[in-house]
Amino acid sequence: MPDLGHQVRLGIFPTPGAADPQHAVELGVLADTAGIDLVTVQDHPYQAAHLDSWTLLSWIAARTSTVRLGLNVANLPLREPVVLARSVATLSLLSHGRADLGLGAGAFWDAIVAAGGPRRTPGQAVDALVEAMDVIRQVWDGSGPVRVDGEHYRVVGLHAGPAPAGDPALWLGAYKPRMLRVTGRLADGWLPSMAYLPPEDLAEANARIDDAATAAGRSPHDVVRLYNIGGRFGRGAGMLQGSPADWAEQLAGLVLEHGMSTFVLATDDPGQVQTFGQEVGPALRELVDAERSGASAGDIPQGAGSAVPTGPIPARPATDVVDTAPAGITPTPDDGTRLTGELAWDEAARPTGPAPQGGPTAYPAQQLAAPQHLIDIHDHLRTELASVRDVVDQVRSGHLHVGQARSVINTMTMRQNNWTLGAYCESYCRIVTGHHTLEDRSVFPFLGRREPTLQPVLDRLHEEHEVIADVLERLDRALVALVDEDGYGQAGSEALDELAHSVDLLTDTLLSHLSYEERELTGPLARHGFG
Structure with missing residues (x-):
C-alpha cells in the first residue's frame, strides 16, 4: 500500500x-x-x-x-x-x-x-x-x-x-x-x-x-x-x-x-x-x-508562492512593524500593558524579519500546523502564568499560606522534569525553560539554516530567553524566601511584596517575548516547520 x-x-x-x-x-x-x-x-x-x-x-x-x-x-x-x-x-x-x-x-x-x-x-x-x-x-x-x-x-x-x-x-x-x-x-x-x-x-x-x-x-x-x-x-x-x-x-x-x-x-x-x-x-x-x-532530503522546502529573502534584515521599532504572519494564523498581539516598567531590553530596537511581498502568504493547512502549534504552546504558557498570578494573589490576601501555594503550583498541568532552577521551578519555571531550551538547541538553528537572513531575530530571541531565565530565578528565590522566613505560616509583607513584584516582572517580560516571537516566526515556521 x-x-x-x-x-x-x-x-x-x-x-x-x-x-x-x-x-x-x-x-x-x-x-x-x-x-x-x-x-x-x-x-x-x-x-x-x-x-x-x-x-x-x-x-x-x-x-x-x-x-x-x-x-x-x-x-x-x-x-x-x-x-x-x-x-x-x-x-x-x-x-x-x-x-x-x-x-x-x-x-x-x-x-x-x-x-x-x-x-x-x-x-x-x-x-x-x-x-x-x-x-x-x-x-x-x-x-x-x-x-x-x-x-x-x-x-x-x-x-x-x-x-x-x-x-x-x-x-x-x-x-x-x-x-x-x-x-x-x-x-x-x-x-x-x-x-x-x-x-x-x-x-x-x-x-x-x-x-x-x-x-x-x-x-x-x-x-x-x-x-x-x-x-x-x-x-x-x-x-x-x-x-x-x-x-x-x-x-x-x-x-x-x-x-x-x-x-x-x-x-x-x-x-x-x-x-x-x-x-x-x-x-x-x-x-x-x-x-x-519530490525534492531531495537536502533541499529547502518552500511554502506556496514563498521565497527566501536575501540581504540584511533592517532593525525597525516595534511601532513600525509589518504583518508577516501567514494568512489563517493570528499571532497574539502585545497590548503594551506593563506592570513594572523594568524590561531588560529595548522593544523598539528588536530586529524584524523581512515582510512577504504582496502581503501575508497563503499556505496549505498542513503547513499552518507548525505556527499554530507554537501559538498553542504559548497560550498554555499564558494560561499557566495567569494561574500563578492567581495563586500569589491568594497568598497576599491570606486565602492560602506559602506551603499551600507551592503545593498548588507543583501540581499544575505545565509541570516538567529535568530542569533545576530551584524549588519553585518544579513547575512553571520548568516548562518555560524546557520550551526555550528546545527552541535554542533545535528550532532556532534549523530556521537559521533555512533562512539565514532571519538570524538577527533568532539571536535576539535567544538573548531574551536568557533574560527570562534570570527573571524566573528571581521569582524562585522570592518564593523560597517566603518559606525560609516564615515556614508555612504568615509571610512578612516585604517578602510578599517581592514575590508579587517578581510575578509582575515575569508577566511583563514573558508576554512581551511571546508576542514578538509569534509575530516574527509564524511565517518561517509555515515555510519550514520545526525541523
Whole structure:
C-alpha cells in the first residue's frame, strides 16, 4: 500500500510498573518537551506488577501540556464500555482534548477470568468488541439516549455523555482477518505491534483493512496506521538496530511503502525517548516531506508562492512593524500593558524579519500546523502564568499560606522534569525553560539554516530567553524566601511584596517575548516547520 499522506507522529509506550510508580510519569513528562506527540500505556488490570492504567494516564495528563494520551490497548473484557467511554471523555475534558483510546478484544483469558471477567471465544470477543464500539461512540456523542441491545452489552435508555473535548480517536489492536475487517469498517486507526506483526507482513494486513474500508463506503485514508515498535540505538544491522539516521530511513520506508505514520516506541529509557524525539523525528519528517514533495532530503522546502529573502534584515521599532504572519494564523498581539516598567531590553530596537511581498502568504493547512502549534504552546504558557498570578494573589490576601501555594503550583498541568532552577521551578519555571531550551538547541538553528537572513531575530530571541531565565530565578528565590522566613505560616509583607513584584516582572517580560516571537516566526515556521 502506498503512502496515505498522514502526518508523521512519534509516541512512547512505557511500562506502567508499580515498583517505581513515578518512572512512567517522568518519561511522559520528558516526552512532552522532547518532540514526542503521544504517550500510551498497556492495560492489564489483572497484572499485580502494573499500576492501574487510567489512573496513571490521568497523572501523566496533569503533568504535561501537549502530548496526547491513550491506552495501548484497553482490556475490554475488564473495562465495561460505558465506564470506559466516560473515562476517556473525562480525561479528554481535563486535558483539553488530548485523550484517545486503543481497544483490544481481549487476551490472557485465564487471567481475565481470575479477575472476575468473562471467558470468550475468539468469535465472541470480536462480537463484543463491535458492540462495545457502538456503546462508546454513542456515549461520546452526548446527544441522546444510548441504545445498544447486543448479546454481550445491553445498554438501553442511558443518558449519553459527557461529550469529550475534541474528537478522541478509537484505534484497534488487530491481527486476524476478521479484526482487520472490523478495523477498516469501524475504527479511526490500526495499532499493531512489530513484535507480533513484522514489517514484511504489513502489506497483507493493510490490504484487508483497505478492502473493508472501501466496502463500507469509507476511504483507506480514514484509518490512520500506528505501529508499536522496539529497537536499540547502536551499530547493529537489522530493523531499528542502528543509528538515529538508520532508524529515520527505515521508518520513512514504512511511511512511504506501507502507509504507517505514527510510531510508538516501547521504552523505559529516558535517553531513548530523547534520541527518538529530537534526532529520529526531525530526520524522519525531513525524509518523508522530501519524498512527498519530490525534492531531495537536502533541499529547502518552500511554502506556496514563498521565497527566501536575501540581504540584511533592517532593525525597525516595534511601532513600525509589518504583518508577516501567514494568512489563517493570528499571532497574539502585545497590548503594551506593563506592570513594572523594568524590561531588560529595548522593544523598539528588536530586529524584524523581512515582510512577504504582496502581503501575508497563503499556505496549505498542513503547513499552518507548525505556527499554530507554537501559538498553542504559548497560550498554555499564558494560561499557566495567569494561574500563578492567581495563586500569589491568594497568598497576599491570606486565602492560602506559602506551603499551600507551592503545593498548588507543583501540581499544575505545565509541570516538567529535568530542569533545576530551584524549588519553585518544579513547575512553571520548568516548562518555560524546557520550551526555550528546545527552541535554542533545535528550532532556532534549523530556521537559521533555512533562512539565514532571519538570524538577527533568532539571536535576539535567544538573548531574551536568557533574560527570562534570570527573571524566573528571581521569582524562585522570592518564593523560597517566603518559606525560609516564615515556614508555612504568615509571610512578612516585604517578602510578599517581592514575590508579587517578581510575578509582575515575569508577566511583563514573558508576554512581551511571546508576542514578538509569534509575530516574527509564524511565517518561517509555515515555510519550514520545526525541523
